[in-house]
Amino acid sequence: MPRLEDVAERAGVSHQTVSRVINNHPNVSKATRERVEAAIAELGYRRNTAARSLVTRKSQTIGVLGSELSQYGPANTLLGVEHAARDAGYFVSIAALRAVSREAIFDAIRHFLDQSVDGIVVIVPHSETLLALEELKPGVPVVAVGSLGSESVSGAMVDQKRGAELAVGHLIEQGHRRIGHIAGPQDWIDAVARAEGWSAALRAAGLDDNLVVEGDWSAGSGYEIGRKLASERTATALFVGNDQMSLGLLRAFSEAGVRVPEDVSVVGFDDQPESGYFTPPLTTVRQDFEELGRRCMDLMLRAIEKGDTVSTTVVEPELVVRGSTAAPA
Amino acid sequence: MPRLEDVAERAGVSHQTVSRVINNHPNVSKATRERVEAAIAELGYRRNTAARSLVTRKSQTIGVLGSELSQYGPANTLLGVEHAARDAGYFVSIAALRAVSREAIFDAIRHFLDQSVDGIVVIVPHSETLLALEELKPGVPVVAVGSLGSESVSGAMVDQKRGAELAVGHLIEQGHRRIGHIAGPQDWIDAVARAEGWSAALRAAGLDDNLVVEGDWSAGSGYEIGRKLASERTATALFVGNDQMSLGLLRAFSEAGVRVPEDVSVVGFDDQPESGYFTPPLTTVRQDFEELGRRCMDLMLRAIEKGDTVSTTVVEPELVVRGSTAAPA
DNA sequence: GAGTAAGTTGTTAGCGCTCACAATAGTTTC
DNA sequence: GAAACTATTGTGAGCGCTAACAACTTACTC
Numbered sequence A, B: 001m002p003r004l005e006d007v008a009e010r011a012g013v014s015h016q017t018v019s020r021v022i023n024n025h026p027n028v029s030k031a032t033r034e035r036v037e038a039a040i041a042e043l044g045y046r047r048n049t050a051a052r053s054l055v056t057r058k059s060q061t062i063g064v065l066g067s068e069l070s071q072y073g074p075a076n077t078l079l080g081v082e083h084a085a086r087d088a089g090y091f092v093s094i095a096a097l098r099a100v101s102r103e104a105i106f107d108a109i110r111h112f113l114d115q116s117v118d119g120i121v122v123i124v125p126h127s128e129t130l131l132a133l134e135e136l137k138p139g140v141p142v143v144a145v146g147s148l149g150s151e152s153v154s155g156a157m158v159d160q161k162r163g164a165e166l167a168v169g170h171l172i173e174q175g176h177r178r179i180g181h182i183a184g185p186q187d188w189i190d191a192v193a194r195a196e197g198w199s200a201a202l203r204a205a206g207l208d209d210n211l212v213v214e215g216d217w218s219a220g221s222g223y224e225i226g227r228k229l230a231s232e233r234t235a236t237a238l239f240v241g242n243d244q245m246s247l248g249l250l251r252a253f254s255e256a257g258v259r260v261p262e263d264v265s266v267v268g269f270d271d272q273p274e275s276g277y278f279t280p281p282l283t284t285v286r287q288d289f290e291e292l293g294r295r296c297m298d299l300m301l302r303a304i305e306k307g308d309t310v311s312t313t314v315v316e317p318e319l320v321v322r323g324s325t326a327a328p329a
Numbered sequence C: 001g002a003g004t005a006a007g008t009t010g011t012t013a014g015c016g017c018t019c020a021c022a023a024t025a026g027t028t029t030c
Numbered sequence D: 001g002a003a004a005c006t007a008t009t010g011t012g013a014g015c016g017c018t019a020a021c022a023a024c025t026t027a028c029t030c
Helices: A004-011 A015-022 A030-043 A049-056 A072-087 A102-114 A127-135 A160-173 A189-204 A219-232 A243-256 A289-305 B004-011 B015-022 B030-043 B049-056 B072-087 B102-114 B127-135 B160-173 B189-204 B219-232 B243-256 B289-306
Strands: A061-067 A091-097 A119-123 A142-145 A154-158 A179-183 A212-214 A237-240 A265-267 A284-286 A312-315 A318-320 B061-067 B091-097 B119-123 B142-145 B154-158 B179-183 B212-214 B237-240 B265-267 B284-286 B312-315 B318-320
Touching: A004 A015, A004 A030, A015 A030, A049 B049, A061 A072, A061 A102, A072 A091, A072 A119, A072 A289, A072 B091, A091 A102, A091 B072, A102 A127, A119 A289, A127 A142, A127 A189, A142 A289, A154 A160, A154 A289, A160 A179, A160 A189, A160 A237, A160 A265, A160 A284, A160 A318, A179 A189, A179 A219, A212 A219, A219 A243, A237 A243, A243 A265, A289 A312, B004 B015, B004 B030, B015 B030, B061 B072, B061 B102, B072 B091, B072 B119, B072 B289, B091 B102, B102 B127, B119 B289, B127 B142, B127 B189, B142 B289, B154 B160, B154 B289, B160 B179, B160 B189, B160 B237, B160 B265, B160 B284, B160 B318, B179 B189, B179 B219, B212 B219, B219 B243, B237 B243, B243 B265, B289 B312
Parallel strands: A061 A091, A061 A119, A119 A142, A142 A154, A154 A312, A179 A212, A179 A237, A237 A265, B061 B091, B061 B119, B119 B142, B142 B154, B154 B312, B179 B212, B179 B237, B237 B265
Antiparallel strands: A091 B091, A284 A318, B284 B318
16 A cells, blocks of 8 residues: 555655645645646555544544434434535444443443544434433534434434424314324433423313323334224324334224224324335324434534534424324214 | 553553553563553553554454445344444444445445455445455455355355245245245345245246236335236235335235235235234244344454455344235135 | 573564644745 | 745654564573
């Protein structure tokens, strides 16, 4: 592998001039720059990241700390971050948490600091994550996905409360009055926000917000809850915390002879690619996860390159109406 | 940040001795080792990765090149790789391909070489990927997921052909004689292997293998194909290339009044967490993607640390029988 | 007890790059 | 035309680590 020195020799300049060309320093004459660029091309020179990193203490790497990274939302957020990062010339290093705990988070952050990452994006949608980050100030910019951030941490989120309002608003418009909620686990930031949004929208319309059950995001939990609800029949409409639980719910209702949407309307959350092919096709709230990831990197780049302080960005959700909602009988 | 030198001073030894302790060299007396370890703990010393990397030309980093990384299979494979890598003390850097092309693959590989990764795992299930890798010998070990590898590339795969045989065998056992296949896109290695397995199993049983349609893995394509098949009714059973297309197919059949499994049996492939909650619950072939990822890293570590030559590992698939298959009417 | 081997520790150099500063050439100002 | 700039290029040092070698102990052999 050719070194800076080799390029310099070939171009007939000093190594420092080559360095200037590589780093786009202004004070290099056009002629010299071209000569150096030619030499770089001829030798197929590529800068040694480790050497650069050693002296600058920057690694051109963003660490992405995630959990549940194989789920639709996190996976797509990661993708958005990766694309935006690579476009900006950054490497992306990942650490996937097997279990969410303070110790595991600390571990992963240390792992990133060992690599001297320039910034850390955290896709760990648990409430305790923010607390852990507050406690262990990593000394590099941190963007937490799915939160508004805090004093020292930037946040990028989809407006969950707004999403819940869209869903509930749609059901109210159709004439529903008893609208239940199947919530996600309440140690997830988003699950809490959706439940709050549901509750707020109902109260604003003068309706009861007492029909809540908590699932664990899985289709299995949706199924179990669905079996129970099918026998009780308390609500005419259900706002479900995500599309997977909705799927399980639909399955349980189908088995129990409860018709959707004729007997009960169902609204999900996420809009996974499959949701339009459930039986019936699911009305749901779309979140643009890739956009969320890109926004994260926007905040990150501003923090790294312009030294911008902590800030927040919010992505708007969108209601997608399909066949699982109708006016109550 | 404390340096090696600082630790050495505190422990009253030379920096080289500290280096030996860190790198687990054998010839350090127990007393010295303990003294050094104490100093490391007291100062909170962490080795500078860049400096180490500069001199060793190793980065303790594995590059993972992927496409469709938000899909269930690739995402979980990535997870398996990440866990195994981190357990072995390696960092994981990712590059996600937006589109699969030789140029994009070359680009990503160069990106990894810039980081002087110690190895590259490729999760790009397109046939042309292998060719591209053959052409551009990166100079570090490469493991390609979903292939048997080649002369210069190791391979880790789930036995797709066996999976297809399991599915078709199950249908034949139930008494089906006209068994169609909804294939995945034929530029995917797995799609080809599944189609071949289906075909081979049918021919081995003396049955026709002329009922094939090609989809694009999406639920949407399964739906379109399902609408067409519902009117034709040529087969009594269908082996579908993946679970998502199966979902679309089930939806189309449900709309058209074709009953599953009474009128047509359906077997999918993948066993995503949701598949057990389709209507009806889907009989499918399970692939253990995380295991696949771990196996990848096994091969990789052997290649890196023991200089093992190119090799292959195969994960066995498993048939999961649920409610979408039954004997023909 | 001299000679050899094995175990333990220290010394020096250099990986490839950027930073701070020095030096030179070219331009403007009065 | 000398002083004072500005633009361009070069020089030397050092980031923190490991590899190679040197040096010193201790133990063992005959």
